[in-house]
Amino acid sequence: MATVAFKEWAVICRALAEGRQAVILRKGGIAETAGEFRPEHERFLLLPTHFHEQHRTGIKSELLPLLDAAEADRPGGGVLRFTHLAEVTAVRKVSELDHALALDGLHGWTADTVRQRFHYRSPGLFVLTVRVAALPAPVEVPERPEYAGCKTWVELVDDVPTDGATPVLSDTAFAAYSAKVNATLIADSNSSS
Known part of the structure; x- marks a missing residue:
């Protein structure tokens, strides 16, 4: 059983689900404690988010078909659909932009998105290596007000x-x-040493 979900761009969830990437780059949501992401959970459900316009401009062109597929599979209003579980196998905080940019071939964000996220508020990004697994069948649960907002973790x-x-x-x-x-x-x- 899982009781924690991790909010991530729907297109990145799709890339993780298809095995195109196995890292999550994370800065943190506005509602994070002290404004910074903390890797609080080692195992979580992927919760695709669909409301950021930068999803289309912030990803590499080869991921655009995944974005379209994620949008087509989006559940109706008032419902959250879980299809994949992730387990964190490594966490690193990257404090140098060049180090974050060096990961370019391992994720779907554009270099501009990496730069923007890296420099937001205070320099740095977390790199989570995750082992993703498909649930035997999709699970839908009602969306609740407490699940909303710019936060990473949803209980x-x-x-x-x-x-x-x-x-x-x-x-x-x-x-x-x-x-x-x-x-x-x-x-x-x-x-860089």
Whole structure:
């Protein structure tokens, strides 16, 4: 069972669900404590958000079909649909913009989006490496007022069953992706020393 959801752009949720990326870059929502994201949970449901116009301009062109698919699959008003679970396997705070930009081939944000997010309020971004798994069937729950707002974490009233969730990447593919994230951050960190 899962009782926590993580708000993320619908197109990024789709990229995670399809195994196109296994990292989440996070700055934090307006409602975060002290205005900064904290990696409070290691396991959570992905909660796609659809209300930011920058989704279309803030992602790489190759992800535009995923954005269109995410919009087409959007549930009706008053309903949240959960299809995937994520487990955090590594968290790093990146304090240098060059380090964040070095991850370019591993996520769907444009370089401009990375720069904007990196510099918002105070410099830095969190990089979460996540193992994503598909739920056996989509689960819909009623949307509630307390789930709204610019925040990362949503404590759900109802438990969402997760038994039988299947990883979207094989063990080998996920290990290779994780190694690439680590190597990129280490190599870039060493080159700027």
